[in-house]
Amino acid sequence: MAEKNEDQFLMVHANYKLHIPKQNQPSMWKRLKGKPILSMIVLVIILLCCLFAGHLANHTPSSFYLKNLNEPPNSEFFFGTDSLGRDIYSMIWYGGRASITIGILGMVISTVIGVTYGCISGTANGKVDAVMMRAVEIVSSIPSLLLILLFVSLMGKQDIFKISLVIGVTGWFALARIVRSEVKQIRNSEYVVAARCMGAKFPHLMVKHLIPNFVSAILFIVISSISTSMTMESTLSFLGLGLPVDVISWGSMLSLANRALLSNTWWVIIIPGLILVITLLVITDIGNYFRKETNRKASNL
Amino acid sequence: MQRKTRVIQKILKKVAGFVIAMVCLSIIVFYFSRLAPGDPLQSFYGDAVESMSTQELLAAKERLGLDDPIHIQYAKWISNTFHGDFGMSLKYKIPAMEVVSPLIGNTLILGGISYLVVFFLAIFLAICCALNEDSLFDRIICKVGTAAYYIPTFWLGVVLVLVFSINLNWLPSSGAYDFGKSGDVLNRLQHLVLPLAVMVLSHLWYYAYMFRNKLLDEFRRDYILLAKTKGLAKVEIIFKHCLRNIAPTIISIMAISTTHIVSGTYIAEAVFNYPGIGALSVESAKYHDYNLLLLLVLITGALVIISSMIAQSINEVIDPRMKELEAVTWRKRTKTSS
Numbered sequence: 001m002a003e004k005n006e007d008q009f010l011m012v013h014a015n016y017k018l019h020i021p022k023q024n025q026p027s028m029w030k031r032l033k034g035k036p037i038l039s040m041i042v043l044v045i046i047l048l049c050c051l052f053a054g055h056l057a058n059h060t061p062s063s064f065y066l067k068n069l070n071e072p073p074n075s076e077f078f079f080g081t082d083s084l085g086r087d088i089y090s091m092i093w094y095g096g097r098a099s100i101t102i103g104i105l106g107m108v109i110s111t112v113i114g115v116t117y118g119c120i121s122g123t124a125n126g127k128v129d130a131v132m133m134r135a136v137e138i139v140s141s142i143p144s145l146l147l148i149l150l151f152v153s154l155m156g157k158q159d160i161f162k163i164s165l166v167i168g169v170t171g172w173f174a175l176a177r178i179v180r181s182e183v184k185q186i187r188n189s190e191y192v193v194a195a196r197c198m199g200a201k202f203p204h205l206m207v208k209h210l211i212p213n214f215v216s217a218i219l220f221i222v223i224s225s226i227s228t229s230m231t232m233e234s235t236l237s238f239l240g241l242g243l244p245v246d247v248i249s250w251g252s253m254l255s256l257a258n259r260a261l262l263s264n265t266w267w268v269i270i271i272p273g274l275i276l277v278i279t280l281l282v283i284t285d286i287g288n289y290f291r292k293e294t295n296r297k298a299s300n301l
Numbered sequence: 302m303q304r305k306t307r308v309i310q311k312i313l314k315k316v317a318g319f320v321i322a323m324v325c326l327s328i329i330v331f332y333f334s335r336l337a338p339g340d341p342l343q344s345f346y347g348d349a350v351e352s353m354s355t356q357e358l359l360a361a362k363e364r365l366g367l368d369d370p371i372h373i374q375y376a377k378w379i380s381n382t383f384h385g386d387f388g389m390s391l392k393y394k395i396p397a398m399e400v401v402s403p404l405i406g407n408t409l410i411l412g413g414i415s416y417l418v419v420f421f422l423a424i425f426l427a428i429c430c431a432l433n434e435d436s437l438f439d440r441i442i443c444k445v446g447t448a449a450y451y452i453p454t455f456w457l458g459v460v461l462v463l464v465f466s467i468n469l470n471w472l473p474s475s476g477a478y479d480f481g482k483s484g485d486v487l488n489r490l491q492h493l494v495l496p497l498a499v500m501v502l503s504h505l506w507y508y509a510y511m512f513r514n515k516l517l518d519e520f521r522r523d524y525i526l527l528a529k530t531k532g533l534a535k536v537e538i539i540f541k542h543c544l545r546n547i548a549p550t551i552i553s554i555m556a557i558s559t560t561h562i563v564s565g566t567y568i569a570e571a572v573f574n575y576p577g578i579g580a581l582s583v584e585s586a587k588y589h590d591y592n593l594l595l596l597l598v599l600i601t602g603a604l605v606i607i608s609s610m611i612a613q614s615i616n617e618v619i620d621p622r623m624k625e626l627e628a629v630t631w632r633k634r635t636k637t638s639s
Contacts (some may be wrong), residue, residue: 235453
C-alpha cells in the first residue's frame with residue numbers, strides 16, 4: 001500500500017478504491033426524507049397482492065355462490081358477496097390486475113402518441129405546426145368523456161386491450177401541447193442543429209436529443225395519466241359501456257353499484273371503491289413528487 | 302371609423318373561426334359514426350329487420366340514406382342541419398332534435414349552477430389558503446382537496462346517494478323533479494343538491510389550487526410592498542390589486558374549463574339519472590344511436606367553442622396587454638402547473 005501523501009500524486013494500484021477518502025454518506029433517514037415512502041409502500045403492497053392473487057384468494061373469483069347472495073362481510077367471505085354471489089375479497093385482487101394493466105397500457109399508448117405528435121409538431125415548419133395544433137384544439141373541444149362514448153359506440157364487446165386503446169387514444173392532447181412547447185424551446189439548440197448537420201434522422205433526433213431534455217417536464221403528467229386511465233375505465237364500466245361484468249376489474253365490480261343501492265348493500269360499493277381510490281391517490285402522490293418544486297421567494301404580504 | 306371596421310373585422314374573424322371549427326367537428330364526428338360496425342338499420346327497426354323482404358329493406362335503407370356513398374350522406378346531412386333537421390333518433394324513432402330539446406334546459410341548469418358555484422368557491426378558497434400560506438389550515442385543505450379531486454366522480458356520487466338518500470333519507474336519489482312537480486322550484490332544488498355537491502367536490506380543488514398558486518406569485522410582486530407602505534389593509538390589497546391582476550388568468554381558466562365541467566356534468570347526470578343531455582348521450586352510445594350522439598357532440602362542441610371565444614373576447618377588453626402570443630405561452634404554463 002502506498003503511503004498517503006497530500007502533496008504528491010498518489011501511485012495507485014489495482015485496489016485504487018481504498019485511496020478514495022470516505023465520503024460523508026447521508027443517513028438512511030435523510031435520503032428518504034421528502035420522498036413519498038408511505039405511498040411507495042402502499043403501492044408495492046397493492047401490486048404484490050394483485051400479483052399473488054392466486055395465493056391470497058380463498059374463493060374462485062368468477063364462480064357464483066348462489067346460496068350466499070349479498071352476504072355482509074363475515075369470516076368466510078371477508079369482504080362479503082355481491083348480488084351475483086361472488087366473493088368480493090377474491091375479486092378485488094384479481095380485478096386489480098385488469099385495472100392496473102389498463103392504467104399502464106392507457107398511459108403507454110397516450111404517452112407514445114402524445115410525445116410523437118408533439119415532437120413532430122414542434123420540429124415541423126410553421127404552417128404544419130399550426131394545422132396540427134388547430135386539429136388538437138378542435139378535437140379537445142369535445143369533452144373526453146363524449147369522445148370516448150363515440151369510440152365505445154363504434155366498438156362491439158369490450159376487452160382490456162380495446163378499452164385501454166380507447167382511453168389512450170383520447171387522452172394525449174394535453175401531453176402533446178406540452179411536448180410541443182418544450183420541443184420549440186430546444187429545437188434550435190446547437191446540439192440539435194449539429195446532430196441534424198451530421199445527418200440524423202427524425203427518430204434518432206427524437207429519442208437521443210429531444211426526449212431526454214423534456215422528460216422531466218412531462219413525468220408528472222405521464223404518471224398521473226395512469227390514474228386518469230384507471231378512473232376512466234371504472235367510470236365507463238360503471239356506466240355500462242366498459243368491461244362486461246364477467247371480466248373482473250375494479251370498474252366492472254362497481255358497475256353493480258346501482259343494483260347494490262337498491263338492496264342497500266354498502267360493502268359492494270364501498271370496498272372496491274376504496275381500494276380504487278387508495279391506489280389512485282398513491283399514484284398521484286408519487287407523481288406529485290416528480291413535479292418540479294419551484295423555489296419560492298418570501299411573501300411580500 | 303377605422304376603429305369600427307377593425308371591430309367588425311375582428312368579429313368576422315371570430316365567426317369564421319367558429320364556422321371552420323364546427324365544420325371540422327361535424328366531419329370528424331360524422332365519419333366516425335358512419336364507420337361503426339353496429340347496423341343502424343337493426344337498431345332502428347329492431348328484430349323486424351329479419352322478417353322484412355328485400356324490397357322493404359331497400360326502401361328502409363333509402364329512407365335512412367344509408368345506401369349512398371359516405372360523402373353524399375354527409376352532404377345530405379349538412380343540408381338538413383341548416384333546416385334544423387338532425388335526422389331521426391334511431392332509438393326513440395322521433396326527430397333527434399325533439400328528443401334533445403326538452404333536456405338541454407336541465408343540463409344547462411345543473412352545469413351552469415355548478416360552474417358558478419365551483420368558481421366562486423374556488424376563488425374564495427384560494428384567497429383563504431393564500432392568506433394563510435403554509436399554515437396548518439392551508440396544508441390540510443391542500444391534502445383534502447387533492448384527495449377529493451382524485452376520487453372518481455361517479456363513486457363519490459354513489460356514496461353520497463348511499464349515505465344521504467338511502468340511509469338518512471334526506472334527499473332524493475335521482476331525477477330532476479318528482480312526478481308531476483316539474484314547475485315546483487323547491488322540489489327541483491332538492492333534486493339538485495346531490496348532483497351539485499358531487500360536481501363541486503370533484504372539481505373545486507383543481508381550480509382553487511391553480512388560483513392559489515397564481516395569488517402566491519402575485520404576493521411576491523413589488524407593487525404589494527408599495528400598497529402596504531401606502532397603508533392599505535391586506536383584504537383591500539387582495540381585492541383591489543391582486544384579484545384584478547389575476548382576473549385574465551381566472552377568465553382564461555374558466556374558458557378552458559368548460560370541457561372539464563361538461564364532462565363532470567355528464568357523469569353526474571348519468572349517476573343520478575338526471576334527465577339531461579349527459580345521461581342521454583351515455584344512453585345513445587349504448588344503443589348505437591348515431592344521429593342522437595352526433596347531435597349531442599355537436600351541441601357540446603359548439604357550447605365549448607363559444608364559451609372559450611367569449612372568454613377570449615372578455616380578456617381582450619379587460620386586459621389590452623393580452624395578445625395572442627401571450628395567450629399561447631400562458632396556456633402552456635397553466636397546463637404544466639395543473
